[in-house]
Amino acid sequence: MTPSVREVMAGVGAALAVPPSPDAGPDYYASRVGMISMLAGLAAQEANRAAAAAFAENADIRATFRRGAPLYLDLELGPVAAEEDTDLTVSALDAVNVRLRRLLIRLHEAVEDAGDKAMNGAILDLYVRMAAGRRLSLGGG
Amino acid sequence: MTGPVAQGLAAYLTRVWGEPVAIEGLARISGGASRETYRFDAVLGGERRPLIVRRDPPGSLIETDRRSEFMALKSFHGRGVAAPEPLILEEEGAELSRPFFIMARVDGGMTASPFQPDPYAPHAAKIAEDFFGTLGRIAGADVAALPLAEVCEAPALDACWRRELDYWAGVIDEDELHPQPIVRAAIRWLRRNPPPPAQKLSVVHGDYRTGNFLHDGEGRIIAVLDWEMAHLGDPLEDLGWALDPLWRHSETGRVAGMVPKDEAIAIWERASGLKVDPAAFAWWELFASVKGQAIWISSAKEYRAGGYAEPILGFSGWVTARMQDEILAAKLKELAG
Numbered sequence: 001m002t003p004s005v006r007e008v009m010a011g012v013g014a015a016l017a018v019p020p021s022p023d024a025g026p027d028y029y030a031s032r033v034g035m036i037s038m039l040a041g042l043a044a045q046e047a048n049r050a051a052a053a054a055f056a057e058n059a060d061i062r063a064t065f066r067r068g069a070p071l072y073l074d075l076e077l078g079p080v081a082a083e084e085d086t087d088l089t090v091s092a093l094d095a096v097n098v099r100l101r102r103l104l105i106r107l108h109e110a111v112e113d114a115g116d117k118a119m120n121g122a123i124l125d126l127y128v129r130m131a132a133g134r135r136l137s138l139g140g141g
Numbered sequence: 142m143t144g145p146v147a148q149g150l151a152a153y154l155t156r157v158w159g160e161p162v163a164i165e166g167l168a169r170i171s172g173g174a175s176r177e178t179y180r181f182d183a184v185l186g187g188e189r190r191p192l193i194v195r196r197d198p199p200g201s202l203i204e205t206d207r208r209s210e211f212m213a214l215k216s217f218h219g220r221g222v223a224a225p226e227p228l229i230l231e232e233e234g235a236e237l238s239r240p241f242f243i244m245a246r247v248d249g250g251m252t253a254s255p256f257q258p259d260p261y262a263p264h265a266a267k268i269a270e271d272f273f274g275t276l277g278r279i280a281g282a283d284v285a286a287l288p289l290a291e292v293c294e295a296p297a298l299d300a301c302w303r304r305e306l307d308y309w310a311g312v313i314d315e316d317e318l319h320p321q322p323i324v325r326a327a328i329r330w331l332r333r334n335p336p337p338p339a340q341k342l343s344v345v346h347g348d349y350r351t352g353n354f355l356h357d358g359e360g361r362i363i364a365v366l367d368w369e370m371a372h373l374g375d376p377l378e379d380l381g382w383a384l385d386p387l388w389r390h391s392e393t394g395r396v397a398g399m400v401p402k403d404e405a406i407a408i409w410e411r412a413s414g415l416k417v418d419p420a421a422f423a424w425w426e427l428f429a430s431v432k433g434q435a436i437w438i439s440s441a442k443e444y445r446a447g448g449y450a451e452p453i454l455g456f457s458g459w460v461t462a463r464m465q466d467e468i469l470a471a472k473l474k475e476l477a478g
Contacts, residue, residue, distance in 0.1 A: 002318040002441050003449070003459050011449030018450050023144035023179065025168030032171070035452040042460060094319075101320035108326055112333075124477055127323045127470040134463050138256055 001054070001094060001134065005046040012040045042136050053133050054093035058085055060133075061100045064126050065107070068119060072110050075103065146179060146237065150194060153236040157229065160185055175369050176207075180246055191248060193225070195369075196241035197234075199447070206369075208232060209292050211242045213371035216287035216344065221278050223247075223354070223364050247364040250355025253398070255388050260351070260398050267360030269399035270408055272351075275365060276383060277412025280343045280376035289344055293373045299338035301375040306331055306428060309435040316435075316442040323469045324434040327427055330476060336424035339375035340415055347371050349379045350388045351397040376415055380406070381425035386468045387433060387461070423476065430469045437462035 003011070015036045020029060065081035080103060085093055104123070111119045147164045154162040167181040176195040183190045197207065208230060217224035226245040234240050253260030261268045284290050296304050310328050313321065347370025355364040383397060384405065390398035396405050406417050441458025449455060 003444055003455060007445065007449060008455055008459060011444065011452065011455045014449040015452045015455075021144055021146075021169075023146035023167055023169060028169040028171055032452060035456060039452055039455055039459075098320055101322050105320060105322045105325050108322060109329070112329060121477065123326075124470070124474045127326065128467075128474055131323060131463070131467040131470040135467065136460050136463055138460070 001050075001097070004090065004094065005043050005050050006090070008039055008043045008046070012036055012043065015039075038138075042138075045136060050090045051088055051093060054090060054097055055085055055088065057130050057133055058093060058096055058100055060126060060129055061097075061104055064104070064122060065100075067122060068107055068111070071116070071119065072107060072114075075107055075110060077103070077107065146194075146196075147181070149236040149238070150181065150183070153231070154183055154185075156236075158185060165189075175367075191246040192228070192243055193246045194237075194241050194243050196237055197239045199239075206292075207240050207242055209289065209371050210369040212289045212292050213344065213346070213368040214244060216282075216289040217279065217365075220282075222275055223362050224368070225364050225366075247355055249357065250363045251358055252355055252366075253352055253390075255350070255352045255390065258390055259392075260390060261356070261360075264356075264358070264360030265395070265399045268356055268362065269397070269405060271356075271360065271362040272354070272397065272399060273383070273405045273408035274412040275362060276346070276349055276379055277409040277415075279346060279349075280379065280409070280415060281413035282344055284342050284344060284373055287344065289371060290373065293371075295342060295373050297338075298340075298342060298375075301339045301342075301378070302331075302336050302424065302428070305374060305378065305432070309428075309432045312435040313431075313438055316439045318438070318442055318445070321434070321438065321466075323466050323473070324431055324438075326473055327431050327434075327469050330473065331424065331428055331431065334424060336375075336377075336421040337418065339377070340418075341376060342373055343376035343379075345370075345372050345374040345376070345378045347379070347382075349383050350385070351383075351390065351399075352388070375425065376413065377417065377422055377425040378428070380409055380417065381422065381429040382432070384426065385429045385433060386471075387430075387464055427469075427472050427476065430465055430472060434462060434465045434469060437465055 062081045062083065065077040069077040069081055085096060108123050111123060147167045151162055151164045163184040165182045165184055167179055170178040170180055177198045179194050181192055183192055211227045211230045214224045214227040218226045225247055227242060228245060229243040231242065232240045313324060346368060348367050353367045354362050355366065356362050384402060388397050392398060394401060396402045399405065410416060437457050440454045441462065444451065444454035444458045447454065
């Protein structure tokens, strides 16, 4: 996902390294530091679960592909559905996720063109789970 | 110590006003990621003028036209909408290097973060009257009579939706860094289910929402801010944006942290003289979330392009984008029945 937790952590450092401008004033910097602090806290939250969230989402998308494979042969979903994530680093899981999401978009387009309400409903349910699985809690945790 | 913005402003205003101007109390205001915003006093001939300067930043959440923002303020200042008075538009940048405009400052107000719980209580109902009433007055205004019409394209009534959708879908095409199946599905739904033509051509503020106005803490709006996305279009566009769940302050029963949705719409209808067709409005509500996601996708791209140095871009492109995805997924499921 973009930005990745690695990018956000790099961003915390980059933002703190920006030299203060005499034009900005203390209130602006207090607000800016507050935002940087919030990003750091959220990055800590994400660092703990980013791999698990990406792993779960990839598995969920593949399960949808398994359901669609017999119906949408042109998309050759079967081999992708049979894959498993073996490299569990966030970057590797995200790279796979890019490929899976691209294929998911094509599958959904095909489902809509076919007027396949059952499969459409399954994909919309998947979207709800995908979005919930990536949720960041502003209250921490 | 005086910085380059203060020095540039002093030099610019001295040249434009033809007498020595001193800049005092310059301070940057947080938020407004599409403009650098500073408050300051310009002192000339013993007179002190409280002002705001809004300057284009090097990188921005959204690419906007400062002339249309200036003309939008000009269209509504002193006409029943608490739009600050626009004073000077400088599109070449001059002594400040980047384009900017100056407007009168409205002091004594407060803003609410969209993520702050219950920000307006106990004045929520009163502020809703002002908030949705003001939006209704903007929507109901006769476009032809307004300065904004001089600088904005006037789309045909049946083309308003397509122009906006094409624009924001194009932003996603250009700026998307990670594939986004949810917003893509929403865009396809919008194209398959176009709304009826706009009931009239209206000024669309473009970012009319909780957090983008100053209020006096007692239920009265004293300044409507951030007109940088103002354009002409369907009056339901702004209402859909204002009611997006993203701006609900984590509440489910009230919109914009103020009143239930049906009350908000009733206020808007009374003030505008227009009607909210539920089918048309469902389209504009989904569109609002697509537009939001386009802005957050752009901010993620700008965050990376700017070396991750601007935290508000990181927050928008990361946290807000994920919230918007949840809203989009829920709306798509609801529309599918």
